[in-house]
Amino acid sequence: xxxxxxxxxxxxxxxxxxxxxxxxxxxxxxxxxxxxxxxxxxxxxxxxxxxxxxxxxxxxxxxxxxxxxxxxxxxxxxxxxxxxxxxxxxxxxxxxxxxxxxxxxxxxxxxxxxxxxxxxxxxxxxxxxxxxxxxxxxxxxxxxxxxxxxxxxxxxxxxxxxxxxxxxxxxxxxxxxxxxxxxxxxxxxxxxxxxxxxxxxxxxxxxxxxxxxxxxxxxxxxxxxxxxxxxxxxxxxxxxxxxxxxxxxxxxxxxxxxxxxxxxxxxxxxxxxxxxxxxxxxxxxxxxxxxxxxxxxxxxxxxxxxxxxxxxxxxxxxxxxxxxxxxxxxxxxxxxxxxxxxxxxxxxxx
Amino acid sequence: xxxxxxxxxxxxxxxxxxxxxxxxxxxxxxxxxxxxxxxxxxxxxxxxxxxxxxxxxxxxxxxxxxxxxxxxxxxxxxxxxxxxxxxxxxxxxxxxxxxxxxxxxxxxxxxxxxxxxxxxxxxxxxxxxxxxxxxxxxxxxxxxxxxxxxxxxxxxxxxxxxxxxxxxxxxxxxxxxxxxxxxxxxxxxxxxxxxxxxxxxxxxxxxxxxxxxxxxxxxxxxxxxxxxxxxxxxxxxxxxxxxxxxxxxxxxxxxxxxxxxxxxxxxxxxxxxxxxxxxxxxxxxxxxxxxxxxxxxxxxxxxxxxxxxxxxx
Amino acid sequence: xxxxxxxxxxxxxxxxxxxxxxxxxxxxxxxxxxxxxxxxxxxxxxxxxxxxxxxxxxxxxxxxxxxxxxxxxxxxxxxxxxxxxxxxxxxxxxxxxxxxxxxxxxxxxxxxxxxxxxxxxxxxxxxxxxxxxxxxxxxxxxxxxxxxxxxxxxxxxxxxxxxxxxxxxxxxxxxxxxxxxxxxxxxxxxxxxxxxxxxxxxxxxxxxxxxxxxxxxxxxxxxxxxxxxxxxxxxxxxxxxxxxxxxxxxxxxxxxxxxxxxxxxxxxxxxxxxxxxxxxxxxxxxxx
Numbered sequence: 018x019x020x021x022x023x024x025x026x027x028x029x030x031x032x033x034x035x036x037x038x039x040x041x042x043x044x045x046x047x048x049x050x051x052x053x054x055x056x057x058x059x060x061x062x063x064x065x066x067x068x069x070x071x072x073x074x075x076x077x078x079x080x081x082x083x084x085x086x087x088x089x090x091x092x093x094x095x096x097x098x099x100x101x102x103x104x105x106x107x108x109x110x111x112x113x114x115x116x117x118x119x120x121x122x123x124x125x126x127x128x129x130x131x132x133x134x135x136x137x138x139x140x141x142x143x144x145x146x147x148x149x150x151x152x153x154x155x156x157x158x159x160x161x162x163x164x165x166x167x168x169x170x171x172x173x174x175x176x177x178x179x180x181x182x183x184x185x186x187x188x189x190x191x192x193x194x195x196x197x198x199x200x201x202x203x204x205x206x207x208x209x210x211x212x213x214x215x216x217x218x219x220x221x222x223x224x225x226x227x228x229x230x231x232x233x234x235x236x237x238x239x240x241x242x243x244x245x246x247x248x249x250x251x252x253x254x255x256x257x258x259x260x261x262x263x264x265x266x267x268x269x270x271x272x273x274x275x276x277x278x279x280x281x282x283x284x285x286x287x288x289x290x291x292x293x294x295x296x297x298x299x300x301x302x303x304x305x306x307x308x309x310x311x312x313x314x315x316x317x318x319x320x321x322x323x324x325x326x327x328x329x330x331x332x333x334x335x336x337x338x339x340x341x342x343x344x345x346x347x348x349x350x351x352x353x354x355x356x357x358x359x360x361x362x363x364x365x366x367x
Numbered sequence: 368x369x370x371x372x373x374x375x376x377x378x379x380x381x382x383x384x385x386x387x388x389x390x391x392x393x394x395x396x397x398x399x400x401x402x403x404x405x406x407x408x409x410x411x412x413x414x415x416x417x418x419x420x421x422x423x424x425x426x427x428x429x430x431x432x433x434x435x436x437x438x439x440x441x442x443x444x445x446x447x448x449x450x451x452x453x454x455x456x457x458x459x460x461x462x463x464x465x466x467x468x469x470x471x472x473x474x475x476x477x478x479x480x481x482x483x484x485x486x487x488x489x490x491x492x493x494x495x496x497x498x499x500x501x502x503x504x505x506x507x508x509x510x511x512x513x514x515x516x517x518x519x520x521x522x523x524x525x526x527x528x529x530x531x532x533x534x535x536x537x538x539x540x541x542x543x544x545x546x547x548x549x550x551x552x553x554x555x556x557x558x559x560x561x562x563x564x565x566x567x568x569x570x571x572x573x574x575x576x577x578x579x580x581x582x583x584x585x586x587x588x589x590x591x592x593x594x595x596x597x598x599x600x601x602x603x604x605x606x607x608x609x610x611x612x613x614x615x616x617x618x619x620x621x622x623x624x625x626x627x628x629x630x631x632x633x634x635x636x637x638x639x640x641x642x643x644x645x646x647x648x649x650x651x652x653x654x655x656x657x658x659x660x661x662x663x664x665x666x667x668x669x670x671x672x673x674x675x676x677x678x679x680x
Numbered sequence: 681x682x683x684x685x686x687x688x689x690x691x692x693x694x695x696x697x698x699x700x701x702x703x704x705x706x707x708x709x710x711x712x713x714x715x716x717x718x719x720x721x722x723x724x725x726x727x728x729x730x731x732x733x734x735x736x737x738x739x740x741x742x743x744x745x746x747x748x749x750x751x752x753x754x755x756x757x758x759x760x761x762x763x764x765x766x767x768x769x770x771x772x773x774x775x776x777x778x779x780x781x782x783x784x785x786x787x788x789x790x791x792x793x794x795x796x797x798x799x800x801x802x803x804x805x806x807x808x809x810x811x812x813x814x815x816x817x818x819x820x821x822x823x824x825x826x827x828x829x830x831x832x833x834x835x836x837x838x839x840x841x842x843x844x845x846x847x848x849x850x851x852x853x854x855x856x857x858x859x860x861x862x863x864x865x866x867x868x869x870x871x872x873x874x875x876x877x878x879x880x881x882x883x884x885x886x887x888x889x890x891x892x893x894x895x896x897x898x899x900x901x902x903x904x905x906x907x908x909x910x911x912x913x914x915x916x917x918x919x920x921x922x923x924x925x926x927x928x929x930x931x932x933x934x935x936x937x938x939x940x941x942x943x944x945x946x947x948x949x950x951x952x953x954x955x956x957x958x959x960x961x962x963x964x965x966x967x968x
Contacts, residue, residue: 092584094576128587136578144579145677146600156586191676204582385806393822504954508946510898512905513921513939516928524929619811623902627925637814641821641908649818657809 032113034105039215039247040089041065045102045117047081047088058084058097060271066215066264068107071241071248073262073279075255075294079321081271082251086217089116089249090134091124106132109214130160133208137220139200143192143207149176150188153207160211175206179236198229202236209240219251234260255291256298259283267291270322270332273350277357287359287367290333293317331360339363368672368679379665386657391435394650395428422647444651449643454651458633464534465632467544468551468624469617473610475556476563481606483560484567488575489594499564507561511620515554515627522550532629551628555620559613566609570602577601604675611667618656705955711948715941719765726759730915739931749933751923757933760915761941767916768945771831772897776889778835779896783842784885788877790843791850792870801847807840816899817908830909834899838892845884850877883960890953894946901942917942 034041047059059081066072076082087093089104104116108131116124128134136142143152153172157163163171169188176184179202192200201221208216218237222230238261241248250262258265258279266276267290275288286292297317319336322328328335330345337344343362350358353365361367402418403410419425423434438445444454487499523531529550535543574580575598583597584590622634629635633652640648671678718725727747734754742749748757790800807815819833853859853876862872903909904918912919917938924934 090585092581125587125589128585130587134582134585136582138578141578142582144583144597144601146675148676155588159587193677207582207586381802382805382809385802386809389803389806389810393818504950505943505947508894508898508943508950510901510905510918510921510939510942510946512902513935513942516921516925516935517939520928520932520935616811619813619902622811622813622817623906626906637817638906638908641817641906644821646821649821653810653814653818656811656814657806660809660811 032105032115034107034113037067038065038105039068039070039107040249041103041105042085042089043103043105045085045088045104046100047084047093047097048100049097051096057271059088061102062266062268062271062273063102064264064266064273064276066247066249068214068247069241069245070264071250071262073250073252073258073265074268075252075258075265076268077253077321079270080268082253082268083219085268086134086219086249086251090128090132090217091116091119091121092128107214126160129156129213130211131213132215132217133211133213134217134219135201135204135208135221137223139197139204139221139224140192142204143200145192148189148191149195149203153188153203153210156207156210171210172206175210176203178209178240179203179206181206197225198232201225201229201233205233205236205240209244209246212244213246215247215249217249217251220253221250222257223252223254230257231260237261254298255283255294259298267294270327272332272360273358274333274360275358276350277354281354281357285367287353287357287364288333288361289337289339289363289367290317292367331362339366371672371678372669375665375668379661382661383658386661387436387439387654388432390650390653390657391432393653394646395431439654444654445647447640447645447648449640449645450648454647457636457648458651458655461631461633461636463632464544464548464630465621465625465634467548468555468621468630468632469614471548471552472555472559472617472620473613475552476560476613477610479556479560480563481567484564484606485571485594485599485602487564488568488571491572496568500568503561503564503568505561506557506564509558510623511554511558512623512627514558515551515624518550518554519627534631547628547630551624551630554627555617555624558620559616562613562616563606563609567602567606570605571598574598574601600674604671607667607670607674611664614660614663618660702955702958704951705959708948708951708955711944712952715765715945715948716769718762719769722759722762722766726756726762728756728759730760730763731755731913739927739934741931742933748937749931751920751934752927752931757920757937760920761917761937764915764917764920764938765941765945767827767910767914768897768900768942771827771834771900771916772893774831775834775838775896775900776893778831779838779892780842780885780889782835782839784846784881786839786843787846788850788874790847791854791877792873797847797851800843804840804843804847807837810837812837812895812899813902816903817906820903820908825908825910827910827914830900830903834896837899838896841892842885842888845888846877846881849881849884853877853880883956887953887957887960890949890956894949894953897942897949898946 042065043063045059045062046057049056049058062081062085064072064074074082074085084093084097087097088099089106093099099117102117105113106116106127107113108127114123116127119127143149147155150169150172153175154165154168157168157171158165161168173184173188176187181187181199181202187195187203192203195203204221216237221237222233225233234257237248240246248261250258252258255265262279264277265279265282267274267282267288269290275282275286275291277287282291283295286295294317317336322332322335330347331337331340334340334344339361341363348360348362350360351364353359402415402422402424406414406418416425423431426434442455444458446452447454447457450457483499483503487496490496519531522528530547532547534547539547575594577598579601580593580598583593588597618634621632622637624630625632625634626638633656637649637652639645640652722730732755734750737746737750737754738752740746740750740754746756746758748761750756751760786800786804790797790804810818816830816833816837819836820829823829823832850873853873856876859873859876900909900916901918901921904912904916905922907922909918910916912922920938921935924931924938927934
């Protein structure tokens with residue numbers, strides 16, 4: 018992963034990305050401003066995602082990871098808004114656009130077609146009043162000028178692609194007639210039906226039980242190999258990150274605290290928060306064989322601070338076992354080795 | 368699905384039966400002798416006795432009840448005392464204006480309430496929302512007869528755009544009748560739009576934050592389609608229930624509105640029956656209207672089958 | 681710092697300041713209070729006796745002498761409007777109290793005694809099938825028209841709404857673990873339950889009662905307008921509007937002012953009901 022400081026390119030100049038990069042987020046700031054109070058949900062986040070690769074954004078609830086994904090899709094609910102930064106995205110034709118600046122109308126053509134999204138709750142993310150087939154066909158008909166019959170054939174092919182048995186029959190079923198895992202497969206089929214270059218998966222396996230979770234991850238990995246889309250994977254579970262991602266960004270209270278290649282971060286976490294999260298992972302493989310008991314070893318004491326009441330300096334300091342006086346001053350993202358950054362003064366003690 | 372239909376149907380029958388019993392009780396609780404009340408203070412004892420016999424009031428209460436049930440099953444609602452005709456015919460004669468008044472009112476109410484409710488929810492907290500919410504509460508506070516009088520004052524008397532009252536006489540064309548219905552239907556429509564507006568707004572607020580609405584947006588769908596196709600269809604389910612409940616409100620309103628506009632409908636018939644103590648007519652009208660209400664709500668239960676696949680399961 | 685300014689964290693605010701935070705509740709209370717004061721102090725405020733006839737001054741338009749004009753008998757409409765408030769408030773309040781008494785009793789009986797529940801629940805459903813005005817005028821017809829009858833009829837008409845709430849809540853509370861435990865131990869539970877049920881129900885009953893008050897006032901006006909309620913000679917807002925009906929287009933003030941009085945009274949009650957609902961239990965907001 019290459020992290021560059023925000024360059025001084027003026028808005029008028031043509032935007033450019035290195036050829037292998039699909040998405041590059043630069044110093045993104047998303048605030049929720051209500052009256053006199055401002056919540057900085059995303060506060061200066063930068064990362065870049067290469068084509069055909071998977072980047073995981075990890076954090077607890079309230080860390081800003083989901084807001085980051087909604088910001089990229091420009092689906093922020095009121096009163097959230099982008100205050101600064103750029104979201105550079107390479108369109109299918111090769112042009113690069115800044116999603117943060119794009120007018121809503123152009124954004125609409127990108128949603129679903131260029132960037133698709135799957136969500137945490139397969140039980141509620143599909144509309145209960147429409148058949149599965151209708152919901153997939155709707156997406157295809159929105160973005161491509163094909164006949165309904167053709168769209169139906171495509172929808173059926175998508176169900177086959179996500180390994181749903183008896184797809185012809187399933188097309189005419191309603192979401193409530195399917196299990197959670199099956200619905201998440203439908204969501205994936207829906208998301209991939211227009212061949213997007215980027216799939217944003219917001220906690221897609223959290224609501225599923227462990228075996229189904231593993232199946233969905235296998236499916237996503239296989240589909241990525243076949244289709245070649247990039248995946249931005251949002252999760253709170255580092256165990257899942259190890260299974261699917263190439264790179265990882267760890268977020269805490271709206272800021273990136275550590276980022277780097279999964280291999281490096283897992284081998285030697287350079288931020289006490291990441292280390293704590295890693296210690297919490299139940300061994301996924303052992304879990305699967307031993308019946309999936311969930312244990313939280315060495316859980317990090319305390320909670321994510323309220324976004325309305327953040328400490329000055331390092332936000333993790335109140336919970337940190339290594340806290341020192343200097344932590345009252347906010348550390349920058351420090352390069353600790355090649356392609357590995359940490360926002361901790363004591364990265365070397367880890 | 369069949370079980371759902373059967374259960375609702377049996378429920379409807381049970382409520383109908385209770386309705387019939389309540390109507391029987393209401394008419395029989397009258398203190399004193401209904402026959403004497405009906406005939407007034409000048410009646411002779413013989414007159415009263417004759418009428419008692421005619422009405423079956425001389426028999427034991429339980430027999431009266433069974434006789435009443437038997438009559439109903441044969442579709443006989445009894446004989447009006449003043450109109451010299453069967454109650455059912457009297458009601459049938461008056462049904463048309465009431466039917467159209469109710470129908471047009473519900474259409475007008477929905478035409479106002481659904482768009483306003485949807486937009487108010489979508490723009491929650493905006494000026495539009497505040498004005499709409501306030502107006503809805505105001506509409507719910509206006510007595511329909513007063514609004515009707517104001518409409519007559521303005522649109523019939525001052526501007527002469529519409530007839531002041533009546534239904535245009537027995538030979539009036541449909542257009543003429545329609546012109547007689549516009550003011551009453553608008554009156555009733557505005558008054559009953561209040562409840563539907565508030566419910567539509569609340570129901571839309573519920574669904575606008577649902578996950579599938581976000582999914583629809585993530586597909587790249589335009590806001591109008593997101594709101595109307597995905598959100599509104601889900602919000603419609605509770606709204607249907609309220610429209611059913613509003614039916615009762617409408618009939619209440621119709622009773623009053625028909626009097627204001629002198630429309631020769633069922634409501635008008637009931638009011639004159641009450642003033643003349645024509646018990647069989649009051650009883651018949653109560654029965655028919657309550658039965659209609661129960662029936663409308665049964666139909667709405669059946670509409671769920673069309674709208675909501677989960678019920679079909 | 682992720683926050684440029686944080687809302688003040690206050691202690692538990694007093695009821696008065698809570699009321700002041702809700703503008704609509706405040707407006708409702710003020711208007712309702714004003715109407716009540718006018719009605720109660722009518723003998724002091726009214727410039728004329730409500731029934732003082734003055735045929736020479738019949739159908740006078742509003743002026744400095746007759747603020748709201750005069751009616752077909754030359755009676756002062758302003759005086760009659762504020763006197764009418766007495767009766768409207770009385771009927772509304774009495775009908776609401778009666779509805780509460782009947783409704784709470786029925787609801788408790790249905791909730792406590794499984795055997796009674798089936799019948800009571802069905803009666804509640806069936807009662808709701810009658811349009812309120814229609815049921816009320818039928819009851820008035822059966823009982824004979826008088827002020828007391830109107831109150832009784834409206835009390836009966838609106839009782840099921842309260843019965844429904846009380847029944848639902850009782851059914852939930854009787855399944856609570858400690859009530860079940862007490863029952864298993866043979867402790868007479870109805871007293872414990874009654875206390876719990878009533879404590880839980882104070883807010884929803886209060887809110888619903890406010891709305892019933894509003895509906896009852898509207899219904900009373902309708903009955904009086906139809907001429908099936910209190911005697912037409914008694915000034916209520918409904919009878920006044922009914923009297924003005926013949927003069928629509930020539931003496932509009934006869935219908936205008938009593939109508940505005942009804943709207944203000946009902947609107948203020950609805951504002952209070954809404955405000956109370958938000959204040960006492962935000963969870964209730966949804967079921968309108």
